[in-house]
Amino acid sequence: MTFSISDGSRLAIDVLAADLARVRFAPDGVIRDNISRAVVKDDWPVAFFTTSETSGAITITTDELKIEVGKTPCVVNCRDLADNVIVGDDPSRRMQWGSGYTRVYKTTQSGEDYLGLGWRPLPLRRNGTVFWMKNVPTYNDPETFYGGIPLWYGLRNGNAYAIFFDDTSWGDINVGAESSSYMFFHNLGGQVDYYVFYGPAMSKILDRYTELTGRPYLPPKWACGYQQCRWSYTPQTEVLSIANEFRARSIPCDVIYVDIDYMYPAWQLTFDPSTFPDPAAMCATLHAQGFHTVANISPWLAEDDPKQPEAVSNGYLLTEGGSPHRVWHDYIAFVMGAATGWTNWIDFSQTAACNWWGSQHTSFLNYGIDGIWNDLNEPDELNSTWPTTVTYNFDGSPVHHNKTSTQYCLLQTDMSAQILKSHYPSRRPFVLSRGAYAGIQRSASVWSGDNKSDWTNDFKRNIPMGLSMSISGQPHNGHDNGGFFGYPTLDDPPSGELYARWMQAGVFNPFCRQHHDGYGNHGSRPYVEPWRFGATVEDICRDFIGLRYELMPYLYSLFYQAHTTGAPIQRPMVYDFQNDAATINQDYDFMFGPFMLVSPVYTPGATTRSVYLPSGAEWIDWWTDTVYNGGQTVTADAPLERLPIFVRAGAIIPMGPVQQYASQFPVTETTLRVYPSSVLTSFTMFEDDGLSWNYQGGGRALTAFTTWKAGDIFNLDIGQRSGIYTPARQKYLLEIHTWTDPDAVVVVAGDPLARYTNKSAFDAAPSGSYYDAAADVLYARFADTGLYMAVTAGPSPTETLTSPLLPAGWNLISLPDQPVDTDPASVFAGVPIDGNLVGYNHGAAGYVTYYTGDPLGFGQMSNQIGCWLYLAAPDQFAYEGYYNTTPQTIPLDTAGWYLIGVPTRSATSLTDLQVTRQGTTVGFAEAAYTRQWLAARLYWYDPARKGYATCGLDPWDDFSQVEPWKGYWLCAYADGLTLTVPVG
DSSP states (O other): OEEEOTTSOEEEEEEEETTEEEEEEETTSOOOOOOOOOOOOOOOOOOOOEEEEOSSEEEEEOSSEEEEEESSSOOEEEEETTOOEEEEBOTTTOEEEETTEEEEEEEOOTTOEEEEOSOOSSOSOOTTEEEEOOBOOOSSOTTOBSBOOOEEEEEETTEEEEEEEOOOSSOEEEEBSSOTTEEEEEESSSOEEEEEEEOSSHHHHHHHHHHHHOOOOOOOGGGGSOEEOOBTOOSHHHHHHHHHHHHHTTOOOOEEEEOGGGBSSSOTTOBOTTTOSOHHHHHHHHHHTTOEEEEEOOSEEETTSTTHHHHHHTTOBOEETTEEOEEEOHHHHHTSOOSOOEEEEBOTTSHHHHHHHHHHTHHHHTTTOOEEEEOSOSSOOTTOOOOTTOEEOGGGOOEEHHHHGGGHHHHHHHHHHHHHHHHSTTSOOOEEESSBOTTGGGTOEEEOOSOBSOIIIIIIHHHHHHHHHHTTTOOSEEOEETOSBOSSSTTOOOOHHHHHHHHHHHTTSSSOEEOOBOOGGGOOSOOOOGGGGOHHHHHHHHHHHHHHHHTHHHHHHHHHHHHHHOOOSEEOHHHHOTTOGGGGGOOSOEEETTTEEEOOOOSTTOOEEEEEEOTTSEEEETTTOOEEESSEEEEEEOOTTOOOEEEETTOEEEEOOOOSSTTSSOOOEEEEEEOOOSSOEEEEEEEOOSSSSGGGGTOOEEEEEEEEEETTEEEEEEOOOBSSOOOSOOEEEEEETTOOOTTOEEEETTEEOOEESOHHHHHHSSSEEEEETTTTEEEEEEEOOSSOEEEEEESOOEEEEEOOOBOSEEEEEEOSSEESSOOHHHHTTTSOOTTTEEEEETTTTEEEEOBTTBGGGTOOOOTTBEEEEEESSOBOOEEEEEOOOSOEEEEEOSSEEEEEOOOSSSOEEGGGOEEEETTEEEEHHIIIIISOSBOSEEEEEETTTTEEEEEESSTTSSBSEEOTTBOEEEEESSSSEEEEEOOO
């Protein structure tokens, strides 16, 4: 809807969704397209709304909010459906404009907190601050930084809204610094364009915001691992030496960077042949060791670069006064020793320039470069402020620097991602950017720039910086772990303690890289790799980097959640606990996904850490399993080797083994680390090949886990795996923490698991359960079928079963219920079975006899098998068994004869049996007669007639049902069958 205002200005409100509205205000009365490239979605479904009008206002009502446009004065107010104000214009200031500015004032409500706005060296709560929306490479000015995202939240009484001010000029966002009763945002003149999001959940806002500006990209799995960088690793032999050290010391690492000094002499995309004589061989060697290579590719061209004349002649560079804009680059002149320090900057607003620059990458990427690092793309760089008249062409619609420079980084990273997609069409790209603007999450990761090896000013304040960036729509963020510049002088490395503490925290950054200033190719400053600080620090680094890889199934699933919903991976407590007012001030702790709370230790010499545990949940110490109530501050032990980590009760955390790189080997067993709670919780695990785009076409595996505890019974539902990707996993290892019942029985899909009292025996067994009394952890191992499985743990649902009186002689028998103790000596206690109990080994196609001296030769008893029992006189036996509550399955893996049991307590007609093969399930008759998967009749030995009786569906068969306590011969004609017997 468009509103004409009496002063000639115009207001446009577009309802894009029930919880999202776009507001544009044009002082000159002309609504224009926005030059910003942040928004990518323009095909919104038609949103339903109604309008109503009174003498004072026109109201637009959707299913979730009301947008009220006042007539005199013209103000825009948003309310919920109960008429509570969400956010509204300040009535006395409203919208103002003049020479060089257009400004919008919003009322700050009592108790309202502001969050977001991307990088800034400030606390999470933004009240009382000013944000200059210009990207400037400095750590010292709280008003500006390497990257700002003009998205902010208003949070009041646990309810959130957000505003996205989509403007690429050097405007201000004044968050109550002028007055606590209002805030305002302005640009450098002309149309104002902003979006209002209504939550009230922050998660809902981020979902909608990333729908608008582009979903966070899904990185290749290797980019989720640990990454190592230095300014610079040179020459080529040093790069390979660093890689060798990581592998020799068993410190996991996926990426090695080559910084700017690979260039010759300062030419982009050109290796110096004197220091990198064979970059293809270098990359091949790194690839063979499991490393990927990422190269620094900056947006400038030295004026003596052979590519520069073509860029000039075709107009591919930013201009000033009609000529290429020139910037003096001290570093390339005095450190790299280039012939000239003068540079020109590529104009990524031009389609032709992007296409040309992409073509220049081909030979460079052919060396085996896997990812692109876009550095220096704020782009005001080198301690200078560019003239505002520097011009971006925008395909013939030129715009000055001060109106668009904040999105220069976005233009570059969108292009870099496309370059990698074109060069490696079957691979997902990895791009890293120093600058940031709204929308950059769709093409790149970001890091916070050149920090220092300083406890307070950089390590500590990096924590809320990353959290703010995460809730500003960019989940792929991190920092230079350990600090980039030395402190207090550039030549000072971090202390071993600082390095260890930073690494502990840094492994929970979504983008995890250690990077340090080595003074370029001079290499005169200390090396700070994990092994440079002695054995203790090296062990800490190895352990915590290893923990990141153990958590990879959880972490990779969080990346997928971010990709599909915008949910941050590392986030402030308030994101998950909006109704706990105390979380708004927790600047230095964070949630890692929905379940883990991490508390970095940022004070030198500290061995404890005060941690606030949010209300509304119980919390468990990751290291000790001590349980705490929420809503309190606790003192956590934090010796140097320990980082305080707490887990929310109800957590489901899939884990794997430590790998030296993300795809080192196929993982055949996934650990499910769970913490029981009466509150129902869920988590979906994402798996794919880790590299390709196949997941978009169904080439993925999604497995939903749901858990709750009802009384003494723990429940875990494992959903049927969806997608066409088949993971290598064969088994799950379930770890139930804070468990105190040593006699608990784990039942999987109706089948109780064998209980082991010896850890070594449990570890060697393909399935079973084991209780660790010292740790209060119940372990259970079972097969992953890819199908729905219900898993329970709790008191034994058993009772004693007594067999019928069996006659003397040979009896072909089975057990209706799975025995609690599967040892034949326990099942047949009191019955002489030495030499008298005989089973059938299908694989060997031969009989096996139980002997007291060699019980392992026979194996264990199960309700799936039949066996022969010889009695010298009539006898019966009793055993303790688990009562079946779900249909029982009998695997018939390969063709041939089987001696099967009847795992049910009542006679069952053959017509009630089902047979499954390759996902297709049919009745017994169809399986036997139509599909010919198995024989149409079974055979039971009748001791009364001392011969076999048939069990089939033909009129001449002796029986048409199978009966409990009897064993049957059955012949399978096909491989891969499963026979299902209903509950009796």
